[in-house]
Each structure stands twice: as structure tokens, then as C-alpha cells.
Amino acid sequence: MRIFSGIQPTGVLHLGNYFGAVKQWVELQTPENFCIYCIVDYHALTNEDTVPEVLRKNRVELALDLLACGIDPERSILFVQSAVPEHTELCWILGCVTSFGDLTRMTQFKQKAKDQEFVNGGLFYYPVLQAADILLYLADHVPVGEDQLQHLELARRIARRFNWRFGEFFPEPEPILGKAPRLMSLADPSRKMSKSYGPDHYIGLMEPEEEIWRKVRTAVTDMGLTPGQEMSPGVANLFTLLELVAPAEVVEEFRQAHAAGKLLYKDLKETLFRYLMEALRPIRERRRELEEKGEVEEILAAGAEKARRIAREVLGEVRARVGLD
Ligand code: TYM
Numbered sequence: 001m002r003i004f005s006g007i008q009p010t011g012v013l014h015l016g017n018y019f020g021a022v023k024q025w026v027e028l029q030t031p032e033n034f035c036i037y038c039i040v041d042y043h044a045l046t047n048e049d050t051v052p053e054v055l056r057k058n059r060v061e062l063a064l065d066l067l068a069c070g071i072d073p074e075r076s077i078l079f080v081q082s083a084v085p086e087h088t089e090l091c092w093i094l095g096c097v098t099s100f101g102d103l104t105r106m107t108q109f110k111q112k113a114k115d116q117e118f119v120n121g122g123l124f125y126y127p128v129l130q131a132a133d134i135l136l137y138l139a140d141h142v143p144v145g146e147d148q149l150q151h152l153e154l155a156r157r158i159a160r161r162f163n164w165r166f167g168e169f170f171p172e173p174e175p176i177l178g179k180a181p182r183l184m185s186l187a188d189p190s191r192k193m194s195k196s197y198g199p200d201h202y203i204g205l206m207e208p209e210e211e212i213w214r215k216v217r218t219a220v221t222d223m224g225l226t227p228g229q230e231m232s233p234g235v236a237n238l239f240t241l242l243e244l245v246a247p248a249e250v251v252e253e254f255r256q257a258h259a260a261g262k263l264l265y266k267d268l269k270e271t272l273f274r275y276l277m278e279a280l281r282p283i284r285e286r287r288r289e290l291e292e293k294g295e296v297e298e299i300l301a302a303g304a305e306k307a308r309r310i311a312r313e314v315l316g317e318v319r320a321r322v323g324l325d
Contacts, residue, residue: 001033004139004173006040006081006130009058010047013065014202016193019180019244020145026070028143028176035076036137036307039063039300042081042088042129046122063296065205068287079303081133086311090132091125093322097161098128102154108147131155135162136311140171146181147192166321180240186219189233205280206287212280216273227261238268245275 005025007017029035039062044050059080071078081087103109106127113119130151134142135158142152152175159170183193185201193202203215222232231239235258243251250271257263290296319325 001028001141002137002139002171003028003033003035003141003143003176004038004134004137005036005143006038006043006133007062007066008044008047009039009041009055009062010044010050010195011058011061012195012202012204012206013062013069014193014195014204015241016145016180016183016202018069018205019183019241020178021143022066022069022071024143024176024178025066025076028141029070029072029075036139036310037066037071037076037078038081038133038307039066039079040081040130040133043126046120046126048116048118048120059300060296063300064287064290067290067296067299068283069205070283073299073303077303077306078299079307080300083300083304084136084308084311086308086315087129087132087136090136090315090318091129093318093324094132094135094158094162095125095128097165098131098154098158099161102157103127106154107150127151127154128158131158134173135159135170136314137307138171138314139173141176142173143176143178145183146177149175169317169321180244183240184233184237186215186234186237189220189237205283209277212276213273216269216276219269221265225261225263228259229261231258235265235268238265238272241276242268242272245279246271250275 003025005021007013007021013022025035025037039059041055041059044055044058063078063080066078067073103124109124109126112123130148131154134152134155142148142155144152152173156172159172163169185191185193185197186203187200188197191197191201195202200215203212219238220234221238222235239251239254239258242254254263254268254271316325
């Protein structure tokens, strides 16, 4: 498989990003796959709060987080989007085979546009740039969380339309969903875990341990413990997390206790916290080591060089096909 995926440098890597996407990125790094992972800073500019010095800092911080999670620059290409300006040129060309109607139907755009007063054009065009990211490397598989499925469907439509107009060229990229394609907020389990709703709505991988415990301890559950009671969304979300970090026997024990109406949520939370910290500890330690080593800039520069070589070649072919050569 030819794998591409991206993540925005918007501050913190949270459990939703990790279990929804990045863990798959790490696991997909096998000799059979060609993996390209991108820190999408052009996309982050669509966020009105993005300040230049913070964007610079966040890019490096995110690269350190990704390396700590196990992205291996020997086996994958890791780079920053803006170091390869071909992304924006392909974005323009693909925009000309994108349906305006399709763009107006993107739920993420509609949601964001509803929530803010000034809606920039970049926000509207965002999914075209995302399609360009993927197609620039002729990627056929994209590991993402569920919230990106609609953008990926659009990328396929764009590829199809380009191929129809200019001859078969782009593959139609397929999503790869992990075990937790939609992790919910612990403070409000009706919403997905996300930075956009504020710090109580996500758990950062590198947050202080006390803060993680506070967020797990105060996670929304429910009142009743009647035998056979259906799981409320908050409790189901805690079980999803437990399944990701604890052995199957432990999860089963808790499931049975819940079914019998004997589960103490305090025990569930304490156990979840313990296993979660166990899973995060090696990542957090590696993060500290990497920070001391200070090689991240070189890793990103080498990644950008490799990415750019592919990007130039593909874009050259695109320019020729559309008549811009
Ligand atoms: P971003 O930066 O919002 O998120 C990065 C990845 O994390 C996943 N994710 C989640 N998965 C499960 N549960 C959650 N609560 C959760 N929150 C986030 C996202 O689905 C994503 O896979 N538009 C993209 C970035 C992008 C991209 C691309 C992705 C730009 N170009 C090309 C794939 C291919 C985004 O904003 O992801």
C-alpha cells in the first residue's frame, strides 16, 4: 500500500488523534508499505487563532510527539506540508475539477462556519488541499479517524473527475479506520474528543499525570446501576478506552460487573487510568529523550527533501496532462 496521512499542528496530540489515527500510522510502517506522514501547517492557517510563532513551535512539538509515538524516519517520510509548496499548486488544479456543490455539503465546513463570525475562504477550500496532499503522492490508503471520511470521499470524487477529464492517473484513495475511529470527550460524551471544545474535552498524551487523572476521575458516567442496564455514552466511551489499553480479561471482568449492576465507576476509572498511564509511559519517556537529542529539524528537512522529489515528479505529470507544461 501507498499510505498518506496528515495532522494539524494545533497544539496538543490527544488520545483521539493517537488511537484514531497515529497508532495506525505507526503499525502500518511495514516493509510492504510506503508511508508518508505530513504535518499540515497550511491547513492550520485556516484557524483564525493561529499566531506565527506558535505555529512554528507547534510544528516542531508535533513532530517530536509523532516520533515519540513511533513514527520512524528510517521507514517513513515525515515532513511539514509548507516545505513542499507543490501541495498548493496541485490544490489549485484540483479545485478546477471539484464541484462547488460538493464543497458546500462538507459537514466540517458547515459546522465551523456556523460557529464563527469571520469565515475565511481557506476553510471552504480546505478539503481540496486535503485531496491534493493525498493525490500528490499517488497514495491509495489513508489512515484516519471517522471525522475525515467525508473529506476522503470527496478526494475520491476529485480523483475520478480528474481522471475522466485528463485520462486515468490518480488512484482513488481508501480510508483505513482503526479500533477507535471516534473517541468521545470525557466531559461531554455526546461530542468527539477535540481541542476545539476546550481543554476539558481532550486528554493530551504529554499532559501532567495529575491532570490526566483529574480528567478521567471527573468523566461523565450515569446514575443508575440496574442489572442489564444499557451503557450510557460516557460509560461506553470509558469502556472503549479501557479496551484500547487493558488486557481482554480485565475488560471482560468489568463488562460482567456492569451487566450484573455491580460496577463501581470509581474502580473502572482507577483501572483505566492505571493502564492508560502504562500505555503512555514509554511514549512520554521517548519524547523527553528526543527533545534532548534535538535532531527533529534535520529529520523534517530530510523528510521534506524526499517528499518533494515525489511531489515534483507527480506535479510535472499533472501539469503536462492539463496543458500547463
Ligand atoms: P486532525 O489534525 O484534526 O486530526 C488528525 C487525525 O486524528 C483523527 N481524530 C480522531 N480520531 C478518533 N477520535 C477522535 N476524537 C479524533 N479526533 C481526531 C482525525 O480523524 C485525523 O485522522 N483534515 C485533517 C488533516 C489532513 C489530512 C490530510 C488527513 C490534512 N490533509 C490528508 C489525511 C490525509 C485533520 O484536520 O486532522
